[in-house]
Amino acid sequence: MNSGSPFSESTSDRKAFRVDDDGGRLDAWIAAQLAPDYSRSRIKVLIKEGHVRLNAEVSAEPNRQVTAGDLIEIALPEAVDPQPKGEAIALDVLFEDSDLIVLNKPPGMVVHPAAGNWTGTLVNALIAHCGDSLSGIGGVRRPGIVHRLDKDTSGVMVVAKTDVAHRHLAAQFADHGRTGALERAYTALVWGRPKTLAGTIDAPLGRARDRLRRAVRSDQGSDVRHAVTHYQVRARYGETPEGALASRIECRLETGRTHQIRVHMAHIGHPLIGDRDYGAAFRTKAHTLPDAARQAVERFGRQALHAHLLAFIHPRSEELLRLEAPPPKDMAALQMALEGMASHRR
Numbered sequence: 001m002n003s004g005s006p007f008s009e010s011t012s013d014r015k016a017f018r019v020d021d022d023g024g025r026l027d028a029w030i031a032a033q034l035a036p037d038y039s040r041s042r043i044k045v046l047i048k049e050g051h052v053r054l055n056a057e058v059s060a061e062p063n064r065q066v067t068a069g070d071l072i073e074i075a076l077p078e079a080v081d082p083q084p085k086g087e088a089i090a091l092d093v094l095f096e097d098s099d100l101i102v103l104n105k106p107p108g109m110v111v112h113p114a115a116g117n118w119t120g121t122l123v124n125a126l127i128a129h130c131g132d133s134l135s136g137i138g139g140v141r142r143p144g145i146v147h148r149l150d151k152d153t154s155g156v157m158v159v160a161k162t163d164v165a166h167r168h169l170a171a172q173f174a175d176h177g178r179t180g181a182l183e184r185a186y187t188a189l190v191w192g193r194p195k196t197l198a199g200t201i202d203a204p205l206g207r208a209r210d211r212l213r214r215a216v217r218s219d220q221g222s223d224v225r226h227a228v229t230h231y232q233v234r235a236r237y238g239e240t241p242e243g244a245l246a247s248r249i250e251c252r253l254e255t256g257r258t259h260q261i262r263v264h265m266a267h268i269g270h271p272l273i274g275d276r277d278y279g280a281a282f283r284t285k286a287h288t289l290p291d292a293a294r295q296a297v298e299r300f301g302r303q304a305l306h307a308h309l310l311a312f313i314h315p316r317s318e319e320l321l322r323l324e325a326p327p328p329k330d331m332a333a334l335q336m337a338l339e340g341m342a343s344h345r346r
Contacts, residue, residue, distance in 0.1 A: 013076040015094055020221070021209070027062035028053065032211030036114045038076075046329065051075045083140060084113050086128030087120065094323045099165040099316050100158055101130065104325040106155040107302055112142045127160060133161045147173050154328045155186070155307025160315075168315030175338060176254055177338050181320055183311035187234075187327060188253045189304035189334060190270040191282045193244035198232045201264040205257045213277055214259045216267045228254035229264040238289065238341040245288060246273065246338050262303055273334070275303040289341070296337035298329075306331055 015034075021031035027047055031040035044062040046052060053061055053073040054066065055170070066072065092104040110117040113124070121144060126134060134143035137160055144159040146169045160166035173180045206224035208215035217224045230252045238245030251261045262278045266272055271279030274297070286297040311322040327335065 009198055013075050013221050015076065017072045019068055019070040019072065020068040021068050024054070024073070025062065026059060027063045029066050029070055030072060035127070035212055036125050045072065080116050083113050084121070084123050084127055087124040089120070089125035091125055091129055094156065095321065099162055099314070100160050100169070101126070102156060102158045102310070102321070102323045105149055105154055107152050107330065110151045111148040113144055130161060137161070137163055146170055149307055150259070152302035153305045153307065154331070156308060156310040156323050156325050158312065165315040169312065172312050173256065176256060181311060181313050183309060184253050184298060185309035186306065187306045187308045188249050188251055188265065189259060189272060189273045189331070189338065190247050190249055191279065191285050192267055192270045193236050193247040194231065194249070194268060201229045201231065201268060203227060203264060203267055205260060205263055214257065216263060225257055226255060227257045227260050227264065229261055230254065231296060237338040238293070241281050245341065247337065261305060272303040272305055273297060274300045293337045293341055296334050300334050304331055304334060
């Protein structure tokens with residue numbers, strides 16, 4: 001340290017936050033802003049070591065209450081990322097060459113290492129599979145990763161093996177197919193049936209009150225981002241006079257925000273089956289289903305979302321690659337159970 005204060009360390013990453021509501025405990029509030037990179041226990045240690053200032057004064061009390069309008073500053077010591085290690089985890093490879101690899105990610109697998117998930121990730125599997133070809137591409141924790149899927153979302157992903165491929169693919173994903181060939185299509189099983197068989201959800205997304213989730217926001221907060229999802233109903237299940245009990249829909253993204261499909265579908269009243277974060281209020285809907293379908297829903301322990309299609313331009317050959325993957329066994333079984341009810345296609 002230069003002057004005995006963490007805020008004077010040249011290696012510190014300084015962050016400042018303005019509390020926009022009654023935030024509760026200081027350590028919990030900061031941990032929510034920095035999740036998942038910093039745990040609450042780590043934040044508590046940093047507070048006690050003098051790394052946090054509340055309204056320009058060092059605060060060493062993790063349990064101190066913060067309220068709307070408070071200014072919180074934190075000096076984060078330079079992080080030393082643990083070097084991910086290769087692990088012999090089987091991969092479902094759809095396409096591979098010297099520039100990239102396309103795979104079908106299984107549900108339950110975290111994409112890159114982070115707090116609480118340092119092993120067993122897709123990155124660990126890729127390092128073992130690809131060897132040194134991923135070294136240094138996209139950072140230590142995320143070598144070659146161009147985009148991501150939630151832990152419990154399955155489907156097609158592309159990973160770069162070279163810096164040139166990484167930059168080329170990143171540009172395509174940043175464009176979201178607005179001017180290029182990129183396509184990303186998802187299959188989702190949702191409660192009910194949207195009012196229209198095809199539509200567009202244009203609703204900005206930002207942090208929810210618990211900070212780890214996202215919500216549709218109409219304010220101009222610094223974390224609010226434009227978000228657009230296009231959907232099409234592909235099948236309806238369990239028709240009643242009041243409408244279908246469930247539907248299979250295809251979603252295509254015009255933007256790529258965290259939890260976008262899950263939040264948008266819940267926003268229009270049709271959350272994904274099994275979504276504990278955004279569809280908890282619909283859990284009792286399972287009781288309206290025939291026994292076989294009800295049991296299938298109750299067994300299904302994640303959101304029913306699968307990235308079934310990814311199309312993009314190959315960074316070297318400039319050919320259009322179009323890769324598809326069927327839903328995993330658990331989602332296929334759920335879909336079959338829903339199809340066993342009175343149902344019909346569009």
